[in-house]
Amino acid sequence: MKVAITSNGNSLESKLDQRFGRCGYFTIYDTETKGIEFLPNPNKDAQEGAGPASVQLVASRNVQKIISGEFGIKIKSLLDSLKIQMIVLKQPEKSIREIIDMLHN
Amino acid sequence: MSPRPFRLRKISNPPVISGFKPYGNKKIGGKTESVFLHLEEYEALRLCDYEMLNHHQASILMAVSRPTLTRIYSKARQKIAEALVQGKQIIIEGGKIYFDSEWYSCKNCGCFFNNPDKQEEIKECPLCRNSNILNYEPDNEETEENTTRYSDICICPSCGYETPHRCGCPCKDEICPECGTNMVRKGRPHKRNF
Ligand SMILES: [Zn+2]
Ligand SMILES: [Zn+2]
Ligand SMILES: [Zn+2]
Numbered sequence: 001m002k003v004a005i006t007s008n009g010n011s012l013e014s015k016l017d018q019r020f021g022r023c024g025y026f027t028i029y030d031t032e033t034k035g036i037e038f039l040p041n042p043n044k045d046a047q048e049g050a051g052p053a054s055v056q057l058v059a060s061r062n063v064q065k066i067i068s069g070e071f072g073i074k075i076k077s078l079l080d081s082l083k084i085q086m087i088v089l090k091q092p093e094k095s096i097r098e099i100i101d102m103l104h105n
Numbered sequence: 106m107s108p109r110p111f112r113l114r115k116i117s118n119p120p121v122i123s124g125f126k127p128y129g130n131k132k133i134g135g136k137t138e139s140v141f142l143h144l145e146e147y148e149a150l151r152l153c154d155y156e157m158l159n160h161h162q163a164s165i166l167m168a169v170s171r172p173t174l175t176r177i178y179s180k181a182r183q184k185i186a187e188a189l190v191q192g193k194q195i196i197i198e199g200g201k202i203y204f205d206s207e208w209y210s211c212k213n214c215g216c217f218f219n220n221p222d223k224q225e226e227i228k229e230c231p232l233c234r235n236s237n238i239l240n241y242e243p244d245n246e247e248t249e250e251n252t253t254r255y256s257d258i259c260i261c262p263s264c265g266y267e268t269p270h271r272c273g274c275p276c277k278d279e280i281c282p283e284c285g286t287n288m289v290r291k292g293r294p295h296k297r298n299f
Contacts, residue, residue: 021282048264048284065231067216072266072282077168080221087232088217102214102233 003029004058005099006068010038012097016089018069021051027096028061031103037061051075059084067099120147124196125188138193146181147197153178161265212237259288 006023007014017023022044028037039057043050055078058066065085069092079086089099127137145167152163164174188195207220209227213235220227229236259270261281270276270290279288 019280019282022280022285050285051282067232070282074165074168074283076219080219083221085221085231086219089215089232091215099232105234 001031001065002061002063003031003103004061004063004066005029005096006066007038007096010040012036012095012100014096016067016069016092016094016096016099018090018092020066020068020071020075021054022046023054023068026054026058028058028063029100029103036100052078055079055082055084120144120197123198124194126194127188127192130192138191139196140184140188140193142181142184142195142197143177144197145177146184149174149178150181150185162267165266207240209238209240211235212239259290261286261288 005027006017006020006025007027008017008024009015010025014025014027017025023041024044025041026039028039029035039061041054042057043053046053051072051074055075059082063084065087066079067087067089069090070088071079071086076086124139124142130137148167149163152158152166153160156163158166160171160174160178163178164171167174167177169177185195187193207227208217209220209230210217211230211233214230214233216230216232218227218231227238230238258267259276259279260267261284263286264281264284266281266283266288268279268288271279276290277287280286281288
């Protein structure tokens with residue numbers, strides 16, 4: 001199963017980015033193969049529509065869960081209709097490595 | 106009726122009834138005709154006339170554009186007027202609408218998560234797999250304290266996006282997820298720092 005984690009950089013030591021639509025990178029993690037991909041977020045500096053565009057991006061990677069610090073209302077309804085699970089973690093100090101470790105508890 | 110506090114999580118509730126039947130029809134032998142109120146029309150009406158939100162807020166909650174919301178809303182009112190005037194029954198059905206999913210909180214890692222697939226029961230935290238989870242349902246805990254907490258709202262001064270204010274988080278540190286502007290407290294005068 002693939003999980004997207006919003007991160008502020010492209011390494012395992014990067015921290016959880018609290019913003020969904022305007023995060024720095026999307027970490028795409030496959031819990032079966034343990035493969036990791038860091039996708040730079042092209043919508044980071046978009047004037048508008050960053051949220052829906054980011055949903056499209058992660059949905060195209062067949063992600064089933066997204067971990068981030070916050071999801072806007074529009075994003076919530078979009079993800080609801082796509083049946084992608086939202087996990088809200090308000091811990092900006094958590095590194096991507098720590099979050100991946102949590103998934104393998 | 107005073108506006109009810111704005112809620113972040115409960116975007117929509119399924120209607121508690123499936124329609125309305127007229128009574129005391131004066132037309133002799135006339136069979137009762139029906140108007141079909143779509144779920145999205147019901148929802149627009151609920152948000153605008155029951156929750157007393159403005160069209161902008163309602164459009165954000167329904168994830169449609171403002172002109173679309175206005176169109177759905179006027180359609181809803183036309184249909185209800187037609188039912189009242191012509192003595193038709195109202196049947197609520199169809200439409201393109203999703204129902205807001207249920208939310209849970211994990212007591213172990215402190216995360217919040219939703220259940221995207223209502224067919225399946227959630228038994229553990231999707232992050233830490235702990236089973237110490239709570240159903241997070243703001244509608245069920247409408248105490249005085251909660252009402253106060255939810256009625257403090259941070260609003261984006263440029264696009265109107267609103268979110269419940271979080272205690273201890275200065276509004277100006279909140280970034281609007283829609284347009285990236287710093288938020289302000291709703292209904293309070295705020296200083297602008299240039
Ligand atoms: Zn947990
Ligand atoms: Zn905004
Ligand atoms: Zn605030």
